Each structure stands twice: as C-alpha cells, then as structure tokens.
Amino acid sequence: MKNRSLKVIGGVAASLMLVVTSLSAEPVDDTLTVNEEMTLVTRTAAPAHLSDIMDEVISGWHFRGTETRAMQADDFDNPGMIFVEAGEDSWNTAEGSEGKSCADCHGDAADSMKGVRATYPKFSEAAGKVITVENQVNDCRENRMGAEKWKYAGGDMVNMTALIASVSRGMPVNVAIDGPAKETWELGKELYYTRTGQLELSCANCHEDNYGNMIRADHLSQGQINGFPVYRLKNTKLNSVHARFKGCVRDTRAETYSPGSPEFVALELYVASRGNGLSVEGPSVRN
Amino acid sequence: MAKGVKPRVKVPKKAAAGETITIKTLISHKMESGQRKDKEGNVIPRSIINRFTCEFNGETVVDITLEPAISTNPYFEFEAVVPESGEFVFTWYDDDGSVYDTAKKIAVN
Secondary structure (H helix, E strand, O other): OHHHHHHHHHHHHHHHHHHHHHOEOOOOOOOOEEOOOEEOOOEEEOOHHHOOOOOEEEOHHHHOOHHHHHHHOOOOOOOHHHHHHHHHHHHOOOEOOOOEOHHHHHOOHHHHOOOHHHHOOEEEOOOOEEEOHHHHHHHHHHHHHOOOOOOOOOHHHHHHHHHHHHOOOOOEOOOOOOHHHHHHHHHHHHHHOOOEOOOOEOHHHHHOOOOOEEEOOEEOOOOOOOOOOEEEOOOOEEEOHHHHHHHHHHHOOOOOOOOOOHHHHHHHHHHHHOOEOEEOOOOEEEO | OOOOOEEEEEOOOEEOOOEEEEEEEEEEOOOEOOOOEOOOOOEOOOEOEEEEEEEEOOEEEEEEEOOOOOOOOOEEEEEEEEOOOEEEEEEEEEOOOOEEEEEEEEEEO
C-alpha cells in the first residue's frame, strides 16, 4: 500500500517537472527575410551601453510562433501593410489652410522618409528637446499645413508612422544617446528601472530579467521597439509604441503616463537605444 | 459605399503550362456583422462582402459565399492550374450593391 502511494507521488512530481520545463520560451532560431529579398537583422551584439547587462539584443519576432513569424515575412500576408497603404493615401491628401499634403514638400515617402525611423526619437534644435516621429508629423501638420494635429496614438497617426517605418525597413536602429539627447536618455533609463504600480514591476523586471520566460500564457520578449508600429493579432490593428507602453504600465496596476508625454518620449528614446543595431521592422506582426 | 475598400491580389507573372500556382487575395473591408450594437444600443446595420469570384479567361476558378462571421479584411488563398496565357479577373460583391474588381495577367511559356 505504502509503496503504491509513493509511486503516485513520484508520478505527480515527474509531471510537474514536465510542466515547469515546458514553461521556458526561448527565442526561436530563425531568419527573417521579407518578400524573399530583404534579410533583416533580428539578433545582434548588444550596444555598448548595455554590454554589462546582456550580450545580445533580440527582436520580438524571435519570440513569436511559426505562423506569426511567417505573416511578417511577406508584405501581402502582413496585415500591417494595409495600414501603410492608408498612410500613403493621407500622405498624398492636401489638408489644412495651406492646401498642402505631405507629398507637396517631401515628394515620395519611399525616398524622403528613408532612414527617418531609424534615428528617432532625436534631439531637435528647433524644438529644443527630444522629439518623436509623431511630434514631427504633428509639427508639420500644425505649422506647415495649417491642419489640425492628429491624436498622438490615433489611427491616422499610426498609419502615417507605419508608412514612415516601412520605408526604413532593414536599416539599423541608430538613435543618438549622447550630446543634447543625453539628459532625456538618462530620464528614460531611470523610468525603465523604476518599479511602478501595485505589482511593483519595472520594465526591466520582465524584459531584462525574464525574457525567454512565460508570463502566464504569453512569451516575454526583450521588449524591443524596432518593430513598431506593430500589428497585433489580439486587437487586429496597428499599435504605437506609446500605446504599448501605456498597456504595460497599466498591467503593473499603475496610473500611466499619457501617450506623447515627456516621460514616454524619454522612455521611447531609452528603449529604442537598447535596440541600436537591430533592423527597423515596422510594421511588424505580433500576438 | 463602404469606406476604404481596396482589393489586392497576388498572382505570379509567369508560369509553365499546366502548373499549379498559388493566388492570394485580400480586400480591405470592415465586414460589419449586423450583430453589434452602438453606444446607444442601436443595431449597427450589416455591411459585408457577400460574394467573391475568380475567373480565368471566362472560366470560373472559385465562387465563394461569405457570411457575417467572416472577419475584417477577408483574405483568400487558393490554387489554380493555368493551361494557357490569360487573365484572372477577381470580383467582390458588397451588401450595398457595390462591385469591386481587379484583374491580373499571367504569361505561360
């Protein structure tokens, strides 16, 4: 009798072990080639400022399932490209008191916007602070077109930033963290390591200490933002960086900063700098 | 007419005679099911693509009936055998009577 119950316990212990080991969610070894012609850098050596913390930076693409990864490898299958086309339509549409469209000044986005996504957020002499692509778009709308500003993380804005990201795909993220941007970068770094909310979690607790592990049913990635804006299968739309930050901070059960706030701009600069060297991927596809 | 509707298709430009090719199609459309309600509790009227067809040189390749449960931006991927050079014609029929079509030529060598 005693023997049998021992066996049962042994069996339970073995199956528990199995569950525990299957909970790891290591990045998948795979190569991202878009449209069979453009191979993106999705893993690379960590930038110098991170070298004490991690050896390698890895795009969130590696942490997703086979089907999700495949969707991003073909522009026809990538639902984010529908929004890029919508962004192109508004690129060519004249609006505001000046009767100008983006195209009237900037011509073809494929040429004029190439490389923009890779270097933003960056310090603007004119604004006297670090600005994001969204800030720049709204500055153009307000001051050059005489049009109303778009909502920071609204549909029109995210379509436009998707267009701007898409023409830089394959170029390495390379945001400046020194010079006039240093102060903002330091603030972003502080926010990254500050625990927030009732759960007292910082960005680092999940995305630095636990990437490759499961958080409930989801894989934790490094939280890289080289793929933004990202088409998420869970809400079937494009999501901007700041909307994602807001979601994460909310999940720690904290009051969040708002999209477009100086805090999120600083955090965006810092998180972007953690992905210096990875290819711009936006619009990417994630869960 | 529903807003922002735009058909897209992907067909290889060339094929060998008798080769089976893969065709991908997608139309951006909100596919409002008619089951949802707005903030005031009124039913949002149904507005979907209800039929999709593909023809090759006048011959039907597929003819599909779509139902309200199909999601936004319906995507179809199917295979076809191409016996000769010709043109694929794709047609989507909207609830509101609009018809959207697009065509792609393929060369058989």
